[in-house]
Amino acid sequence: MSDILKQAAESRRGFLKATGLAGLATIAAATAAKSDETAPQRTPDAAVAAEIAKLPRLKQVLVDPPHMPEHDQVAKGGPKVVEITLPIHEKKVQIDEDGTEIWALTFNGTVPGPMIVVHEGDYVEVTLQNVPTNLMEHNIDFHAATGALGGGALTKIQPGEQVVLRWKAIKPGVFVYHCAPGDIMIPYHVTHGMNGAIMVLPREGLKDAEGKPFTYDRSYFVGEQDFYIPRDKDGTYRKYESAGEDMADALEVMRTLIPTHEVFNGKVGALTGENAMKAKVGETVMFVHAQATRDTRPHLIGGHGELVWETGSFKDQPDTNLETWLIRGGSAGAMVYTFKQPGIYAYVNHNLIEAVMLGATAHVVVEGDWNDDLMIQVKKPGPMQAS
Numbered sequence: 001m002s003d004i005l006k007q008a009a010e011s012r013r014g015f016l017k018a019t020g021l022a023g024l025a026t027i028a029a030a031t032a033a034k035s036d037e038t039a040p041q042r043t044p045d046a047a048v049a050a051e052i053a054k055l056p057r058l059k060q061v062l063v064d065p066p067h068m069p070e071h072d073q074v075a076k077g078g079p080k081v082v083e084i085t086l087p088i089h090e091k092k093v094q095i096d097e098d099g100t101e102i103w104a105l106t107f108n109g110t111v112p113g114p115m116i117v118v119h120e121g122d123y124v125e126v127t128l129q130n131v132p133t134n135l136m137e138h139n140i141d142f143h144a145a146t147g148a149l150g151g152g153a154l155t156k157i158q159p160g161e162q163v164v165l166r167w168k169a170i171k172p173g174v175f176v177y178h179c180a181p182g183d184i185m186i187p188y189h190v191t192h193g194m195n196g197a198i199m200v201l202p203r204e205g206l207k208d209a210e211g212k213p214f215t216y217d218r219s220y221f222v223g224e225q226d227f228y229i230p231r232d233k234d235g236t237y238r239k240y241e242s243a244g245e246d247m248a249d250a251l252e253v254m255r256t257l258i259p260t261h262e263v264f265n266g267k268v269g270a271l272t273g274e275n276a277m278k279a280k281v282g283e284t285v286m287f288v289h290a291q292a293t294r295d296t297r298p299h300l301i302g303g304h305g306e307l308v309w310e311t312g313s314f315k316d317q318p319d320t321n322l323e324t325w326l327i328r329g330g331s332a333g334a335m336v337y338t339f340k341q342p343g344i345y346a347y348v349n350h351n352l353i354e355a356v357m358l359g360a361t362a363h364v365v366v367e368g369d370w371n372d373d374l375m376i377q378v379k380k381p382g383p384m385q386a387s
């Protein structure tokens with residue numbers, strides 16, 4: 001074992017002892033043993049390996065949400081092996097304007113983790129890295145993948161370790177991925193930010209409700225996150241010295257099922273004001289919305305879900321002109337809208353308590369010319385007149 005790995009293992013043991021989590025670690029280890037049985041060690045199939053070795057390889061450069069990595073909407077050529085490097089960082093982040101903190105567990109340093117985009121028939125080859133400064137075991141479960149708990153059983157890694165998993169994208173659609181290290185650690189890690197999404201496009205691109213091919217001009221990824229921040233007796237949010245230290249307190253708040261924060265892209269205001277999403281009148285924009293644990297109901301105020309794949313499957317015909325759509329907890333959905341008026345649009349979770357009081361609001365700033373035919377203020381506000 002290298003020195004750095006020894007240090008990482010020591011620090012994890014120290015962490016578990018200091019925070020009294022040895023019991024939880026035992027439970028997690030027991031669950032891990034069970035899950036490993038679903039993916040027994042076996043000799044790889046040489047014929048499959050030889051076929052995949054012939055395929056072209058492409059490195060995908062990940063970008064921070066709400067942006068999506070550069071991608072072709074219609075696939076060029078045949079299937080590829082798309083290589084992704086996904087480091088895991090445990091880091092302290094502020095989640096509102098009052099400075100409320102959480103030791104977030106993140107893929108690639110962001111909440112949500114980065115969007116990955118591939119085509120149906122491509123292979124996703126992910127190098128998952130648990131950086132040495134981390135304290136906990138992590139892994140990844142891709143809802144888009146097939147077998148071994150979505151890859152979760154084959155990707156458990158300790159601080160200082162990495163693992164390489166390859167899986168074939170056989171289902172076109174948008175899907176959540178998340179950490180799932182076992183037992184209580186599953187909801188703990190997911191509600192501390194460890195989730196993201198992947199889009200698997202049909203090779204020939206997307207089709208509208210009439211089956212006609214279309215393309216989008218821009219695409220955004222909105223990851224919605226519920227946080228459960230413990231409070232002191234006087235009601236102030238508690239702060240902690242390291243990742244995992246909030247475990248006992250956070251589990252108590254999680255048990256209520258009432259989040260203290262419900263936010264887009266990791267923080268109240270992450271997608272408003274200066275950070276608003278942008279578009280122009282006439283542009284067709286794709287919004288992918290993911291929520292790894294709770295149901296949510298996106299709504300574009302002043303616009304419509306013109307094409308909506310509510311359940312996320314691109315094999316299904318999209319719904320049209322929805323006012324609000326449901327994203328089931330543990331899934332992602334896609335919506336496409338062509339902007340017709342300029343101005344600021346609010347993109348919200350239409351549980352308006354969650355939107356306005358807990359943080360689930362984003363803005364889209366749209367440039368262009370106003371269309372009087374669609375809407376006009378016929379008379380400015382003034383004194384009421386007798387009719």
Ligand SMILES: [Cu+2]
Binds near residue numbers: 189
């Ligand atoms: Cu994790």
